[in-house]
Amino acid sequence: MEQTKMRILSAAAKLFDIHGYQGTSVRKIAEEADVNVALISYHFQGKQGVLETLMASYFETLFRLLGEQEATLASAPVWQRLEQVVRLYVQFHCEHAAITRLIQRELSVESMLAREVMTLYMSRYKHGLASVLEYGIGTGEFQTCSVDRVVLGVTSHIVYPLLHPQMVRQVYELEPASEEFSDWLYTSVLDFLRVSLLPDSRSSTLFHE
Amino acid sequence: MEQTKMRILSAAAKLFDIHGYQGTSVRKIAEEADVNVALISYHFQGKQGVLETLMASYFETLFRLLGEQEATLASAPVWQRLEQVVRLYVQFHCEHAAITRLIQRELSVESMLAREVMTLYMSRYKHGLASVLEYGIGTGEFQTCSVDRVVLGVTSHIVYPLLHPQMVRQVYELEPASEEFSDWLYTSVLDFLRVSLLPDSRSSTLFHE
DNA sequence: GTCTATAAGGGGATAGAC
DNA sequence: GTCTATCCCCTTATAGAC
Numbered sequence: 282m283e284q285t286k287m288r289i290l291s292a293a294a295k296l297f298d299i300h301g302y303q304g305t306s307v308r309k310i311a312e313e314a315d316v317n318v319a320l321i322s323y324h325f326q327g328k329q330g331v332l333e334t335l336m337a338s339y340f341e342t343l344f345r346l347l348g349e350q351e352a353t354l355a356s357a358p359v360w361q362r363l364e365q366v367v368r369l370y371v372q373f374h375c376e377h378a379a380i381t382r383l384i385q386r387e388l389s390v391e392s393m394l395a396r397e398v399m400t401l402y403m404s405r406y407k408h409g410l411a412s413v414l415e416y417g418i419g420t421g422e423f424q425t426c427s428v429d430r431v432v433l434g435v436t437s438h439i440v441y442p443l444l445h446p447q448m449v450r451q452v453y454e455l456e457p458a459s460e461e462f463s464d465w466l467y468t469s470v471l472d473f474l475r476v477s478l479l480p481d482s483r484s485s486t487l488f489h490e
Numbered sequence: 491m492e493q494t495k496m497r498i499l500s501a502a503a504k505l506f507d508i509h510g511y512q513g514t515s516v517r518k519i520a521e522e523a524d525v526n527v528a529l530i531s532y533h534f535q536g537k538q539g540v541l542e543t544l545m546a547s548y549f550e551t552l553f554r555l556l557g558e559q560e561a562t563l564a565s566a567p568v569w570q571r572l573e574q575v576v577r578l579y580v581q582f583h584c585e586h587a588a589i590t591r592l593i594q595r596e597l598s599v600e601s602m603l604a605r606e607v608m609t610l611y612m613s614r615y616k617h618g619l620a621s622v623l624e625y626g627i628g629t630g631e632f633q634t635c636s637v638d639r640v641v642l643g644v645t646s647h648i649v650y651p652l653l654h655p656q657m658v659r660q661v662y663e664l665e666p667a668s669e670e671f672s673d674w675l676y677t678s679v680l681d682f683l684r685v686s687l688l689p690d691s692r693s694s695t696l697f698h699e
Numbered sequence: 700g701t702c703t704a705t706a707a708g709g710g711g712a713t714a715g716a717c
Numbered sequence: 718g719t720c721t722a723t724c725c726c727c728t729t730a731t732a733g734a735c
Contacts, residue, residue, distance in 0.1 A: 282718065285718080285719090299599070299600045300600075300601050301510070301599045303510055303512035303513045304512045304599065304601070306709075306710060307710085307711060308709085316719090317718095317720055318711090318712090318720095319719075319721085320719065321711095321712095322711080322712055323713095323718075323719080324718090327711070385598075386595055388654060389594075389595050389654060390508070390509065390595070391508045391655075391656075392508050392509050392513070407661075429661040429662065430661075430662070433651060433661060434647070437646040437650035441646035441649065441650045442642060442646070444594070445598060447600075448642075452641075453638065453639070469639075469643075476685050491700065491701095494700080515727075515728060515729080516728080516729065517727085517728080517729090525701090526701060526702055526703090527729090528701075528702070528731075530729095531729080531731070532700075536729075536730070537729075537730095
């Protein structure tokens, strides 16, 4: 049943986030989902299938949202488009913090199981931001700079705090899942982009080749 | 024997980095170290003891280096002290990239084994950077800002690329272990700090409360 | 300090009944 | 689609010989 698959995915997302992928057994997932163990293999061909399904659905959702936005903003001024893309990235990561954490963590394991699947997703993931930056540089509205490095800077800013929610709670006294946190992150990243991309900025070699 | 302990620690650091802590078995560590399995329990009271020893030695080394630097630079101008502290952090993280990756990854697991041990280390870890910033703000040489947020920004910048060495290789065409990468990271972080801390910067709300 | 042998348990996956 | 029972492998840790 479709409901069973959803229960398994929810339970797995929760436990993978708390204990890590390797630290979670299919038995624990079944228990948390209140579902028989064998159903995990039946519906997802095993534990790795659950992970891959989670990742796929995460990225497909992000790409769908990016596509929808692209359609409505295609002719808007480039800075406004950048603002909207950044807002989408920040909100998406915050809303799906647990899976973001899971993906980023597993991605840092060199012998990751689903590495081939991931490289494809990551390339489209980067392109969502990079394409707007490249367009702005092309029209001369943005300073010439290394797009790759700016994208890495933005990603670091957004993702790193999500990787350590307990630190964010202590240091920021902000709930990582809250709207305040999301808003603050959005403002920070835009400031960073302003400094990196807009001319009339004071002399800085930041992210410029 | 002391050599045996070192062989185990080296092997464990390598395998934990490649496969993750949970993904590495004591048998594989023993094999990689060319040492009998039982010696891991004998010398480190089990697998977790190896992890804790690695983490402890990592932080003790960093804190010792910070202390030595503090002693020689105590009376230097604050911006120069900041430069030296940042250089130390960047170089240290790059030189010990594998253990940095391991620690940051395991730290993002909510049910991490050695969490109590870690919180103590992390507080001193942050203080190394924060103390210089606070001093500079106190003398009025740095703009008033949220020290915690600047420290998080710096940490994100340094650590995130190290978490994804394969991405760095593709995107930057730089070897994450190389001196060029370390130098670039140093320059980037200093630029970031200049924008965040020094007055006469163009209007930016970045990291200011 | 080092080794062998073994204990005691948990892991993922599946065959076959319903 | 769901469940039970089971297989087989690998895990960590340790007792006891050397």
